[in-house]
Structure formats: C-alpha cells, structure tokens
Amino acid sequence: MIGYVTVGTNNFERAAKFYDELFGSMGAKRTMDFGTFVVWGTGRGPGVALTKPYDGKAATVGNGMMVALAAKSKEQVDAIYKQALELGGTDEGKPGPRGDGFYAGYFRDLDGNKLNAFFMG
Numbered sequence: 001m002i003g004y005v006t007v008g009t010n011n012f013e014r015a016a017k018f019y020d021e022l023f024g025s026m027g028a029k030r031t032m033d034f035g036t037f038v039v040w041g042t043g044r045g046p047g048v049a050l051t052k053p054y055d056g057k058a059a060t061v062g063n064g065m066m067v068a069l070a071a072k073s074k075e076q077v078d079a080i081y082k083q084a085l086e087l088g089g090t091d092e093g094k095p096g097p098r099g100d101g102f103y104a105g106y107f108r109d110l111d112g113n114k115l116n117a118f119f120m121g
Helices: 012-024 074-086
Strands: 004-008 029-033 037-041 047-051 067-070 090-097 102-108 114-120
Touching (some): 012 029, 012 074, 029 047, 074 090, 074 102, 090 114
Parallel strands (some): 004 047, 067 114
Antiparallel strands (some): 037 047, 102 114
C-alpha cells in the first residue's frame, strides 16, 4: 500500500550523502533522481524519498513521524544504527528488544528526522 515516504531537508547535498551511504549498506540505491528529489529503494516494495519542501519554507521535523527500515537480522539493525551515528545521526534509542519478537534501534538523521531499523523474529 505504501509507495514511498518522504523526509525533508534544508541541506540537500549533505542529506543525500548520508542516505546514499546508509541505504547503500542495506542494498538500496537511488531509484529516482531529479536533482532536488531522490528516492532510494531495493526494487522490492516501498522507498524513502528526500526533498527540500516544495513551498520553499524550511524543512521541519514532523512530531510523531518516523520512517521504519526493515532489516534482515538483529545484527543488521545494530550495524545500521551504528552507521547512522557514525554518519552524524543522533541516538533516539539504542538497539534492543521492544516487545515480543520485535528488535529495533532508533536514530535521527542530520535534519532531525526520526528513523528506526527493525527486525521481526
């Protein structure tokens, strides 16, 4: 049902580099690139897009909004979380169990958008 989700940025080049590296480690690549709007995906389902807001106003973080990235294992959750912090992201909750069979690590990107990497199983 979801085609893609979009996060906003105020520094497109810096944010695109962050996501190129982070999503590249998950096997994703740019599937669309219009210079000011990029979508990353794996070809198997939804993607994540990056853009400066269309209205020309500053990008702000949506309270309660989060992008959840499906990982292949708990180890990949740990690696994604670690890489996000190494790329300049900030901690929002170290990786660990969050209920029966749900394992996740939470972080914010360079613009403050909240993401998590999760594994079910």
